[in-house]
Amino acid sequence: LVIWRVFRIMAQFDGIDTPENMNRCVNNNYTFTGFWRSWHGSFNTWTVRYMYIPLGGKHTQSMTVWLIFFFIGLWHDLWWSWVAWALLNCVFFSVEILIMKYFYSKKMLWLRRKPYWRHIVGVSGSFNVFLLMIANMAILHGFTDSFLFFKLAFFSAGYYLTLPLAWLWLYTGVMFMQEIRDTERRKNEGKKF
Secondary structure, X not given: OHHHHHHHHHHHHOOOOOOOOOOOOOOOOOOHHHHHHHOOHXXXXXXXXXXXXXXXXXXXXXXXXXXXXXXXXXXXXXXXXXXXXXHHHHHHHHHHHXXXXXXXXXXXXXXXXXXXXXXXXXXXXXXXXXXXXXXXXXXXXHHHHHHHHHHXXXXXXXXXXXXXXXXXXXXXHHHHHHHHHHHHHHHOOOOOO
């Protein structure tokens, strides 16, 4: 993460104020939306300005995500692993968009006001982190080996201990992330996500 700061400082020495590239640590995001907004902020700003908004923005978000991630995958390199990365991100992101639209609608306000809502977010957020790991493992392993890696890491001998411990670890992390966001809201620190 330091490398992003070095280049930003160099630009500021030249009088250019660039966006903060890592406004949240990559380990402080439990949604695809939050993760990709935080990752490489200047490129995200460019993508939103020149692709997302012209393609319809929030009104066509479910379709726009597919075009943008395939563009970014091909922009990085013409390898099948990047196509796998784009495809997995699109599938998982699209599912998240649908779930978020449902649970953050007015008719589900009663559920969000319940004290156990934080725990629902904790469980679903930890599942989402697993999906983020699978999608980003595709860069290294492509279509087939990403799932093989995940299977060997979490569903081979001893998985009955590894998977619950990993899930508990991620759940605890998501609960801390929620507390960080609540603290930011109380202090009016004004982060977007």
